[in-house]
Amino acid sequence: MNINYIDWFKTDSQGTGLRIFESINSKISDNIIVAEFEPSIINAYKGEDLLYSIMKYMNNKNFWMSDMLVRGSQRIEQGNFKNEFNKFQNKIFRFADLLKSSPGWVEVSYFNTYESDNLINKRDLLLSCAIAITKKQYGFAIDLAKKAQLKYDDIIFKEILNFSIKKIHKNIFYVYSKKILQKLLTYFE
Numbered sequence: 001m002n003i004n005y006i007d008w009f010k011t012d013s014q015g016t017g018l019r020i021f022e023s024i025n026s027k028i029s030d031n032i033i034v035a036e037f038e039p040s041i042i043n044a045y046k047g048e049d050l051l052y053s054i055m056k057y058m059n060n061k062n063f064w065m066s067d068m069l070v071r072g073s074q075r076i077e078q079g080n081f082k083n084e085f086n087k088f089q090n091k092i093f094r095f096a097d098l099l100k101s102s103p104g105w106v107e108v109s110y111f112n113t114y115e116s117d118n119l120i121n122k123r124d125l126l127l128s129c130a131i132a133i134t135k136k137q138y139g140f141a142i143d144l145a146k147k148a149q150l151k152y153d154d155i156i157f158k159e160i161l162n163f164s165i166k167k168i169h170k171n172i173f174y175v176y177s178k179k180i181l182q183k184l185l186t187y188f189e
Contacts, residue, residue, distance in 0.1 A: 004028065007127060010036040015048020018057060031120075033128050034135075035063060035110045041070075041103050051106055063110035066137055070106050074099035111140060114147070122152050129160045138164040138171075 006024065009032050011017040017037040021029060035058070039051040058065070076099060111132070114120045125148040132141035145161040148154070 006032050008032070008034045008036070008131065010034075012038040015040060015045040018049035018054050022057070030062065030116075031112070031124070033112050033124065034066075034131055037108050038105055039108065040105045042105075044104065051108070054108065058110050062113045062115045064113055065108060066111045066135060066140070067109040068106050069108075070103050072101035072104040075102050109135070111137065114144070120147075122148070122154070125152070126156065129157070133160070133164065133167075136167075138167045142168075 006028055009021060009024075009029075011020055013020060017039060021035060021037075024032075037054050039049055039054050041051050043050070055065070112128070114125075114128070125144055129141050129144045129148070132138070132144060141164040142161055145157045145164065148157040149161070
Protein backbone atom coordinates (compact mmCIF):
# COMPACT_ATOMS: atom_id res chain seq x y z
CA MET A 1 0.00 0.00 0.00
CA ASN A 2 3.09 2.26 0.00
CA ILE A 3 2.44 3.53 3.53
CA ASN A 4 5.64 4.90 5.02
CA TYR A 5 4.30 6.21 8.31
CA ILE A 6 1.34 5.90 10.69
CA ASP A 7 0.62 8.62 13.23
CA TRP A 8 -2.28 7.11 15.16
CA PHE A 9 -2.93 3.38 15.06
CA LYS A 10 -6.40 2.33 16.27
CA THR A 11 -7.94 -1.08 15.97
CA ASP A 12 -11.04 -2.88 17.19
CA SER A 13 -10.63 -6.04 15.15
CA GLN A 14 -12.30 -8.69 17.32
CA GLY A 15 -9.12 -10.13 18.78
CA THR A 16 -6.51 -9.54 16.09
CA GLY A 17 -5.27 -6.06 17.03
CA LEU A 18 -1.87 -7.14 18.30
CA ARG A 19 -1.22 -9.32 15.26
CA ILE A 20 -2.09 -6.41 12.98
CA PHE A 21 0.26 -4.13 14.92
CA GLU A 22 3.05 -6.73 14.86
CA SER A 23 2.65 -7.10 11.08
CA ILE A 24 3.61 -3.45 10.55
CA ASN A 25 7.23 -2.94 9.52
CA SER A 26 9.19 -1.94 12.64
CA LYS A 27 10.54 1.19 10.89
CA ILE A 28 6.92 2.36 10.82
CA SER A 29 5.59 0.88 14.09
CA ASP A 30 8.50 2.23 16.15
CA ASN A 31 7.52 5.75 15.09
CA ILE A 32 3.77 5.52 15.64
CA ILE A 33 2.73 8.34 17.98
CA VAL A 34 -0.31 6.67 19.55
CA ALA A 35 -1.44 3.03 19.41
CA GLU A 36 -4.95 2.10 20.58
CA PHE A 37 -6.34 -1.39 21.04
CA GLU A 38 -9.59 -2.97 22.33
CA PRO A 39 -8.45 -6.37 23.59
CA SER A 40 -10.48 -8.79 25.65
CA ILE A 41 -9.69 -9.70 29.21
CA ILE A 42 -11.64 -12.92 28.83
CA ASN A 43 -11.76 -15.29 25.86
CA ALA A 44 -14.66 -13.95 23.82
CA TYR A 45 -13.27 -15.01 20.42
CA LYS A 46 -11.38 -18.15 19.50
CA GLY A 47 -7.61 -17.52 19.46
CA GLU A 48 -7.86 -13.81 20.15
CA ASP A 49 -5.12 -11.49 21.40
CA LEU A 50 -5.85 -10.80 25.07
CA LEU A 51 -4.96 -7.72 27.11
CA TYR A 52 -1.98 -9.33 28.84
CA SER A 53 -0.43 -10.19 25.45
CA ILE A 54 -0.65 -6.59 24.31
CA MET A 55 0.74 -5.33 27.61
CA LYS A 56 3.67 -7.74 27.43
CA TYR A 57 4.42 -6.83 23.81
CA MET A 58 4.15 -3.07 24.29
CA ASN A 59 6.28 -3.26 27.45
CA ASN A 60 9.18 -4.32 25.22
CA LYS A 61 8.64 -1.39 22.84
CA ASN A 62 9.20 2.34 23.37
CA PHE A 63 5.60 2.99 24.40
CA TRP A 64 3.91 3.81 27.69
CA MET A 65 0.29 3.11 28.59
CA SER A 66 -1.56 6.41 28.75
CA ASP A 67 -5.16 5.24 29.17
CA MET A 68 -7.10 2.14 30.09
CA LEU A 69 -10.86 2.05 30.27
CA VAL A 70 -12.32 -1.23 31.46
CA ARG A 71 -15.53 -2.26 29.75
CA GLY A 72 -17.78 -5.22 30.36
CA SER A 73 -21.17 -6.78 30.48
CA GLN A 74 -23.49 -8.35 33.02
CA ARG A 75 -23.25 -12.02 33.96
CA ILE A 76 -26.80 -13.30 33.51
CA GLU A 77 -28.38 -15.18 30.67
CA GLN A 78 -31.01 -13.13 28.87
CA GLY A 79 -33.61 -15.88 29.39
CA ASN A 80 -33.04 -15.85 33.15
CA PHE A 81 -33.37 -12.09 33.24
CA LYS A 82 -36.65 -12.18 31.31
CA ASN A 83 -38.05 -15.02 33.45
CA GLU A 84 -37.22 -13.38 36.78
CA PHE A 85 -38.42 -9.85 36.01
CA ASN A 86 -41.83 -8.87 34.71
CA LYS A 87 -42.42 -7.49 31.21
CA PHE A 88 -42.87 -3.94 32.49
CA GLN A 89 -39.44 -4.06 34.12
CA ASN A 90 -37.93 -5.66 31.02
CA LYS A 91 -39.14 -2.81 28.80
CA ILE A 92 -37.90 -0.05 31.11
CA PHE A 93 -34.58 -1.51 32.23
CA ARG A 94 -31.64 -3.13 30.54
CA PHE A 95 -29.15 -5.47 32.17
CA ALA A 96 -26.72 -2.56 32.42
CA ASP A 97 -29.22 -0.51 34.42
CA LEU A 98 -29.71 -3.13 37.10
CA LEU A 99 -26.66 -5.34 37.33
CA LYS A 100 -23.01 -4.74 38.01
CA SER A 101 -20.77 -5.12 34.97
CA SER A 102 -17.95 -7.65 34.99
CA PRO A 103 -14.72 -6.77 33.17
CA GLY A 104 -14.67 -8.22 29.67
CA TRP A 105 -12.49 -5.97 27.51
CA VAL A 106 -10.58 -2.72 27.67
CA GLU A 107 -9.88 0.31 25.57
CA VAL A 108 -6.15 0.86 25.99
CA SER A 109 -3.91 3.57 24.54
CA TYR A 110 -0.14 3.79 24.30
CA PHE A 111 2.04 6.82 23.56
CA ASN A 112 5.46 6.62 21.97
CA THR A 113 8.11 7.50 24.60
CA TYR A 114 10.50 8.93 22.01
CA GLU A 115 13.43 7.52 23.96
CA SER A 116 15.44 7.43 20.74
CA ASP A 117 15.92 11.09 19.71
CA ASN A 118 17.05 10.18 16.22
CA LEU A 119 13.57 8.81 15.42
CA ILE A 120 11.77 12.07 16.12
CA ASN A 121 11.40 15.20 14.02
CA LYS A 122 9.69 18.56 14.50
CA ARG A 123 6.46 17.45 12.85
CA ASP A 124 6.19 14.37 15.06
CA LEU A 125 6.89 16.38 18.21
CA LEU A 126 4.27 18.95 17.30
CA LEU A 127 1.68 16.32 16.45
CA SER A 128 2.54 14.38 19.61
CA CYS A 129 2.01 17.50 21.70
CA ALA A 130 -1.35 18.11 20.02
CA ILE A 131 -2.47 14.53 20.64
CA ALA A 132 -1.23 14.61 24.25
CA ILE A 133 -3.26 17.77 24.87
CA THR A 134 -6.30 16.25 23.15
CA LYS A 135 -6.03 13.21 25.43
CA LYS A 136 -5.48 15.50 28.48
CA GLN A 137 -1.97 14.13 29.05
CA TYR A 138 -0.67 17.59 29.99
CA GLY A 139 2.38 16.31 31.84
CA PHE A 140 3.54 14.42 28.77
CA ALA A 141 2.82 17.49 26.61
CA ILE A 142 5.17 19.45 28.90
CA ASP A 143 7.87 16.78 28.54
CA LEU A 144 7.51 16.78 24.76
CA ALA A 145 7.50 20.59 24.52
CA LYS A 146 10.66 20.83 26.59
CA LYS A 147 12.34 18.17 24.47
CA ALA A 148 11.28 20.07 21.34
CA GLN A 149 12.61 23.36 22.68
CA LEU A 150 16.06 21.78 23.01
CA LYS A 151 16.01 20.70 19.36
CA TYR A 152 14.05 23.44 17.59
CA ASP A 153 13.83 27.20 17.88
CA ASP A 154 10.08 27.58 17.45
CA ILE A 155 7.74 29.65 19.65
CA ILE A 156 4.95 27.09 19.22
CA PHE A 157 6.62 24.74 21.71
CA LYS A 158 6.81 27.51 24.33
CA GLU A 159 3.09 28.14 23.74
CA ILE A 160 2.35 24.42 24.16
CA LEU A 161 4.38 24.39 27.38
CA ASN A 162 2.52 27.42 28.78
CA PHE A 163 -0.89 26.05 27.73
CA SER A 164 -0.21 22.68 29.42
CA ILE A 165 1.06 24.34 32.59
CA LYS A 166 -2.09 26.51 32.73
CA LYS A 167 -4.28 23.41 32.36
CA ILE A 168 -2.52 21.76 35.30
CA HIS A 169 -2.84 24.94 37.40
CA LYS A 170 -6.60 24.92 36.73
CA ASN A 171 -6.68 21.30 37.90
CA ILE A 172 -4.78 22.26 41.07
CA PHE A 173 -7.48 24.81 41.93
CA TYR A 174 -10.25 22.29 41.18
CA VAL A 175 -8.67 19.50 43.25
CA TYR A 176 -7.87 21.84 46.14
CA SER A 177 -11.43 23.24 46.14
CA LYS A 178 -12.88 19.73 46.06
CA LYS A 179 -10.75 18.65 49.05
CA ILE A 180 -11.87 21.69 51.06
CA LEU A 181 -15.51 20.97 50.22
CA GLN A 182 -15.14 17.31 51.25
CA LYS A 183 -13.52 18.38 54.54
CA LEU A 184 -16.39 20.83 55.22
CA LEU A 185 -19.00 18.16 54.44
CA THR A 186 -17.45 15.76 56.99
CA TYR A 187 -17.86 18.44 59.70
CA PHE A 188 -21.58 18.80 58.93
CA GLU A 189 -22.30 15.04 58.88
